Every structure is written in structure tokens, then in C-alpha cells.
Amino acid sequence: MVDEDFTAEAAVLDAGDPLAAMRDRFLSPQGNDLVAYFDGNSLGRPTADVPQRLAEFTERLWGDRLIRSWDEQWLDWPARVGDRLGALVLGAAPGQTVVADSTTVLLYKLSRAAVDAQAAHGRTEIVLDTDNFPTDRYVLEGIAAERGLTLRWIEADPTTGVTLEQVREAVGPETALAVFSHVAYRSGFLADGPGITAAVHDAGGLILWDLCHSGGSVPVALDEWGADLAVGCTYKYLNGGPGSPALAYVATRHHGHLRQPIWGWIGRKDAFEMGPGYDPADGIRSFISGTPPILAMVPLEASLDLVEEVGIEAIRAKSVALTEFVIRLADQLLVPLGVEVASPRDAATRGGHVTLRRKGFREITAALWAQGVIPDYRDPDGLRIGVSPLSTSFAEVAVGMFALRDAVVDHDTAQ
Template structure:
């Protein structure tokens, strides 16, 4: 059992960790980077009322980079403003695959020609799951776990209803996720598609992508991975793991901003076999021929439908480059250190107040967020937001501490946990 730490001791240790942090120099690249660490009474009193003390929700919405404002401003002025419609012929139309390849190299372990940016996560999940199900004719089941993210489950249910298929539910614990043992029991000759998340949105459970993909392939099925809570924060090796299809959002650890377009990965060998269901003009082999009938474009572009969301794609580009510069191994090491500190402080400060750690304690089974459970956490999170401490809440009683390694400091993590303790026990 860890020795209880005083706030002073914890802050001193966090300061040492921040000074030794090889990624620490990147925090100044973000808007309002790091926490407001002042402990001097006058400095605290002088803070703006809405100042961020600890931003612990990077797994929901990442901080913007300072350079993003310049990137978007320059685009409006120099590209959109001066080139106008000529910009489409001068590179805009290629951005979905150009930036897709950049993301694939920096964070997905994907060779070129397999990743594109465009549409929302929900739309890309629909395209991917529908195409995968149709590629396994005669098979009647889509397998998904009961605690997967709501969008994934809803899309699966909609496709099953639309295509006359059956949803095979795998009952998983909200404090864990989809394990190899559970999946092996669920798949078989009727399985067309498996839908799974690399990091469980509620618990942070980190699935064994390679093993679950192998189990799915052994059953003759295809697998669609949701990378929303993993891309940019944990190692992803899509080519090495022989993943079929993957979808993920870009506003969490890829910092593309609210509603930034999602990404889709389709393995090279599968691209000619899959027929996505939303046929739009830019997925056509010759979109500007404007001819009758639909003839799908070759390669990953066949999954495109409408006009690319250019501004939304540009907002993520600098962050993709930063992830590539820092390297996923270093990002992952920082993530593990932050989540281990969170669990240690939760055990020392919050467990005596009735808080339970609802995430895996083994770092190799945990993504970049830690979920803490307590019956009062709905009201506590609302109160924390008013003080500049920003985690998030997931029903029924989970407070998620989302730690974005490139922008989160050890000190703000300590301050955030201390604020939670103070709200649960004002006598501290």
C-alpha cells in the first residue's frame, strides 16, 4: 500500500518529473499550455475566473497548438482567399489521402495508400462495417461487445436491421474490455464482422489488437477497429497486426479541434474486395466526367463520398507532425507515467473517501486515461469545471482523468487529483 503523500510532497515530486520529462518542451507549443501552477496566494487570486488549473480531458478534446491559428489564418488569406476555386486543382482534392498518409506514418503504423481523412467517425464506421459485412456473404452475425462506445453499437444495430443480420453481443465488464477469451467464444462460422475498440472509452482497457485480429481471421471474418481513444497516445501497428479496417476520430489525441473529420484505414489487399455503400461523386473513378452510373475509384479513394473537409483537415496537420517528431514510444512512456501517478494518488488520497479505480492497474492493459468511480462524481465534475479543473464524467459514476502526453504535465495532474479530494472531503 502506498504511503499517503502530502500535497507539498506530491507537487515536489511532480516538479521533478516535469523537469526530467523529455516531452516537457512541447507543452509550450499549445494554447494555454500546461496547468496554472502558481501556489502563491497573490498569484492564485490574480488568475482569471475561467483559468485552467488542470486540463484532464485530453481524451475527449485535445488542446489546440498555437501554430494552428496561424495555419488556418494563412489558409483563409493565401489559399482560399487568393486562389479561390483554383485551390481544388492545386492540391485540396488530394488532402484526404496526403494527410491520411501522414497520420498513418506518424501514429498508425500504416504504409501509404491505406488511410484517408473525411466524414465523421459515425459515417466512416457505417461505411466500413457495411462494406465488411457485404464482403462475407452467407455469414449472418456481427460481433460487438456490450460496453463498446454507443456510436459503434448503434451503427452495428442499424446495419444488422438493414441487412437482415444478427448482432452477437459479447458481455464485457465496464471495468475491463474485450479479451481474447471472450472473443474466441463469440466468433464462428456465422461471424461476418467483429467490431472492437483498441482502448475502451469507459475503463481505458487496452485490447490486444494483434491477438483479437488473429482470432477473427481464424474464424474467417473481418474486423473493424475503433481507434478513437488510442490513435496518437498508444502504439498502433495496423500493417504489422494485419488489421482489416480501422476508424478513428481526430479531435482527441490528434488535436484537430471540435468535430474535426475522422480517418479510415483499409488494408491494401482488401481494398479491391470492399464496396462502401455511400456512393458520392468524389469516390467515382472519374468524378469530373459527370457521367451516368457509378464506377468506383481504385484504392482507398473508393471510400470517399463528398467534398473533403479541407479546413478541418488542416487543423490537425501540425499535431500529426508533432506526434511524428516526438515518436509514439516516447508518447506512450509519458502516458504510462502519468496514469501510474494518477492511480498512486487515487489510492493514497481518494480510496479512503470511497473512490475506486475502475481502470486496469497493469500499464500494458491501460490506455491514456484512468476512470475513477464514486457515487458523487456527477456533481463533483460539475463543480470541478467551475474551478478550472476539467476531467469528464461517464455514467453511472465514472470520472475520467484523460492524460494527453504531449500537453499534460505531472504538476497539473497532481493539482487535479488534489481538487477532487478537496471536493469530496473539504476538511482536507
């Protein structure tokens, strides 16, 4: 009776879900082959009005207004959309957030700007952790090689993440910059944003937060934390679409002091003067380099409308309820089959996804995809259940977890 009990519980949870109507605001697959989508922490679903918005953009702002749209509004979009993200998702006052480039490029820009500014104070170390997302590690390794800096590694437990105590031990008088993910991409561990920020500042360093797995799922309060810098993608919980532009946050107190290394014409004080030499624009616009990806901001704006409608706190409450339901299902259906819950059980230290661990999950994930159940796999032996609060139902979670249980049994039987 376990399946029936969970099916009944899912029906009750869906009936009482204040965000249930939001599911109809997203496109459904035309082929009807999707059973459960557990990969919203890698690529969010498009909102239902994106096709119409893209068509209107193409016909009116692009097709009708043509080049005039740059002067009429497009040049303002990176900062305007950035301010919306700041207000709705990041806890950031206006004028500190911009939308441009990819996460990797923005991470490079902000990190280089930070360590170059700190060089004047004789600070030569970058603090990072062994379990951070590969891009973060690779970019920082490259910057250290470029600038002759030392990397101080924190050995992070992949089932949890970087702790405040570890950061306090790692930072010191040589710390120029510390870079951590707010939500760990493997385990879903939710770091202590304000505590870690304060610890880095106490040592005289700057901090950059990677918000890729928290933006749009977990409330963030960059201004309140006193954060210096942040980057994040917009195609996961923010549903901006594949390759949608990333966000960069630079606290106002650093404007005019930190200078990013990729000097492009849009970031110049008078972009259309086309004159000699580079004089950076005032404020956050100085962190833009080349032509902004305007078309790619259209789906992001559609998603932000939903976030504004319901509020990030309601989104977080639904996220917690979904992940707790996943863990209850895992304990009943999967733990007896040798599966480990590799994410924090305490919601206060858990982001928006749950990682399960077991040998054979790479092959099991492939089998599930063939059945229309879409989680993702991350080494070592990790299967991530990424539930998007605005588009995922509890019934979908139950059906997907039943399929995962059956796939594990089938895998073991075939061995």
C-alpha cells in the first residue's frame, strides 16, 4: 500500500498548494512523453507565453523598429532587467545588478577585478573549495596562473558543503578573494551566506557568491549580507532558456574602484563616441563589455513576472515542501534498496534539489530518460532530483520516484 499512500498524500498536497495554478503557466511537451521532470535545477521549463512574447519582439521591436530599438529601450535592458532580478530574487537595491554574458565570463570579470584591486594591499591568495562547480574552479585556477596568485583550497565534503568554521580557518591576511556557491551543485547544501561573508570580511578579503543553484529558488539577501560580488545563471529556476544571459552583482561601494578586465565598447562611458582610449562608464554598466544578448532576455522577463506575482518566500516554501516529500519517498522506496540520501535533511541547510547516491545511477538515469522521467547524474554516483516550485506538482514527484524505484529494481535484477 506504500504507492497508494504516497499517491493519496500527493493529491492532498497538490489540493492545498497555493502555487498549484502556476503549473498551467508553463508549456507542456507536445509529444506527451514526459512523465516527471526532475531537472529544473539544470534547465527550467519555458513559460507558456514565451512563444507569443518572442513573436511580438520579432515583429515589433526588431522587425518594425529595427535599429531604433537600441536607442528607444534595448541599451537600458541589461541594467533594467538586472534591477528586477535584484529586487525580486537577490535582495539587492537598484544599480548593482546587470544581465550580460555567461556565468563563466562574468565570474572571470568580477574575480579578476577583485584580485587586481586587492593586489595593492599585498593580498595574494584566492580561497575556494574542492567541490565547487567546475567553471568556478577552472576560472580561478586560470586567474591564479595569470596573476601569480596562490589558491588556498578548502576540502569540502560533497555530501554537505563549505561550512563557516572551514572558512574561518582558511582566510587570513593573505586572502584577496573567496569564491563559494550559495547552494552546492552536487549535494544541494545551503551555505551560511551572512556568516561566511562576515568571516571573509573580518580577514580583509572580498567575497564572490555563485548563485546559480539558489537564484529563483532560495531567498538571497546580498545587501543585507554585505556581499561584495555575485554571479549566477538565469536558465535554471529562473527559466530564461538555454544559454540565457547571466547576472552579475557588484555592491555600490565597489563602483569606480573595481575595474573588470574585458574592456568593450558598451562598457565605455560614452559608447557611441567611438573615440580613442577606454574610460569606463559609471556604475554597474562598466561591467558590460560587448553587445548585450537582448533577445535572450525576453523569456527571462516572462519568468520574472511569475516570481513577482507570487514572491520568492512563497517559492521557497513550496521548494521546501517538495524536497521534503522527495526525501520521505526516498526513505520508504529507495533506502531499502541501498540508496543514500546525500543532501542535508534539515531544510535550513538544503537548497532546491535532493541528491541520491548509489552505484549504478549513471545507467539508471539513462534508463529513466528513455521512460520520460528526467533527473540528472553527477559523479560520484549521484542522481539529482531537481524540483521547480512553480512548475512541479507533488503528483509528478510521486510518479517519478515510483519509476526510479522500479528502475533500481530492474537494474539489480539484470546484474
